[in-house]
Amino acid sequence: SQQGEEDPQALSIQEGENxxxxxxxxxxxxxxQWYRQNSGRGLVHLILIRSNEREKHSGRLRVTLDTSKKSSSLLITASRAADTASYFCATDLGYGKLTFGQGTILTVHP
Amino acid sequence: DTAVSQTPKYLVTQMGNDKSIKCEQNLGHDTMYWYKQDSKKFLKIMFSYNNKELIINETVPNRFSPKSPDKAHLNLHINSLELGDSAVYFCASSQDSSGGARNEQFFGPGTRLTVL
Structure with a gap:
């Protein structure tokens, strides 16, 4: 069964919005871990947050992790048209075994 | 320089045929993986090898057989192809599988397999 569930399934915003x-x-x-996939391409690693961490930043990305609620969020600030892609969370259960969610399709309109 | 490469990029074949997909990484990583992404974009791990040894073997039909001649290569051979095998297959690698940042995975561009 699927380990991760992303929400929303699709998100459409204007450039500059979060x-x-x-x-x-x-x-x-x-x-x-969070990954990005551009249409027709492989996945690109964005950020990893350990189970004992609560928040992590990388450039315009901010990830939070709440292990008590078993949830994580990815915030992209000041979005750009180039951020248009599918975003996947993946849980590492050990031995490098990543279990992916179904992804969120993000569309950023110029 | 391509970090993780796969060949071929596209593969169209008839039901019942046998085919192989090749994967190579030049990152010096110890662990390599095969994933299947279906038409709904759901990505599922199939196998992983660490230093040529199988460490993850998910519930995959035994028509699928991975082979790792050395730690830089992990090939996927599929026998008696079926319609349901149509998907995009991704190879990936990581430094190792010990945990944390060393599990960050680098993906290849994918091989789109279409079984007719």
Missing amino acids: ATMNCSYKTSINNL
């Missing part, structure tokens, strides 16, 4: 995507999971994790 985009927030949420991820919920079911079991204990070692870490949680």
